[in-house]
Amino acid sequence: MSLPSGVVVTLIALLSKDGYISEGVGVPFDLPEDKQHFRDYAAGKWLLLGRRTYVEMIGWFRNHVPLVLSRDSSFQPTIGRRVASVQEAIEIARENGQTELVVCGGGAAYAAAISAAEKLVITRVDRLLGRGVMFPSFEQDGSWRLKKRDVHGGALPFSIEVYRRKRADFTI
Numbered sequence: 001m002s003l004p005s006g007v008v009v010t011l012i013a014l015l016s017k018d019g020y021i022s023e024g025v026g027v028p029f030d031l032p033e034d035k036q037h038f039r040d041y042a043a044g045k046w047l048l049l050g051r052r053t054y055v056e057m058i059g060w061f062r063n064h065v066p067l068v069l070s071r072d073s074s075f076q077p078t079i080g081r082r083v084a085s086v087q088e089a090i091e092i093a094r095e096n097g098q099t100e101l102v103v104c105g106g107g108a109a110y111a112a113a114i115s116a117a118e119k120l121v122i123t124r125v126d127r128l129l130g131r132g133v134m135f136p137s138f139e140q141d142g143s144w145r146l147k148k149r150d151v152h153g154g155a156l157p158f159s160i161e162v163y164r165r166k167r168a169d170f171t172i
């Protein structure tokens, strides 16, 4: 069983050790292995992005359907479509037979979507940033269970962690 919408909302993000996703523009660490992980996870899926992140990623979309959060009703993405809320995005994904909606950032989109999320896929880089755009805090509220952690070494060590919301059943 999944949530009543039938759509599992997943947040996927790369975080510094102190919880930042960006220093202002772009992703703060260049990790080819993580880029491949992101590409693999997002392939063929319906995505939800804030307008700023969508603008940064334009040109990247291939077999994805991006739903773009914006309060500007005159905004028309060249690929995908605008949504005014996370709920609208979930509804559109459901109407189109999707079982998952992948939230790809940025900070405002993660903050808007985390209460609807059942799954978090977090790349955690072993470096402090000290400032920037934050990922919403999630570990302290006791709602999440760490299901998997893959540790990667090298010059810039990182781990890929999968969390599931407690007491929910999951289809994916």
Ligand SMILES: NC(=O)c1ccc[n+]([C@@H]2O[C@H](COP(=O)([O-])OP(=O)(O)OC[C@H]3O[C@@H](n4cnc5c(N)ncnc54)[C@H](OP(=O)(O)O)[C@@H]3O)[C@@H](O)[C@H]2O)c1
Residues within 6 Å of the ligand: 012, 013, 014, 015, 020, 021, 022, 023, 024, 025, 026, 027, 028, 049, 050, 051, 052, 053, 054, 056, 069, 070, 071, 072, 075, 083, 084, 085, 086, 104, 105, 106, 107, 108, 109, 110, 112, 133
């Ligand atoms: N490390 C990572 O994994 C990762 C992933 C993605 C992005 N990023 C980084 O994150 C940064 C961008 O984050 P951000 O927080 O500044 O911007 P964002 O979330 O990408 O986009 C913000 C915009 O989305 C729309 N929006 C946000 N919340 C909304 C809501 N509840 N309802 C309706 N519209 C909403 C608004 O657009 P309008 O102004 O049009 O109303 C807002 O200006 C970039 O530097 C990007 O590179 C990092």
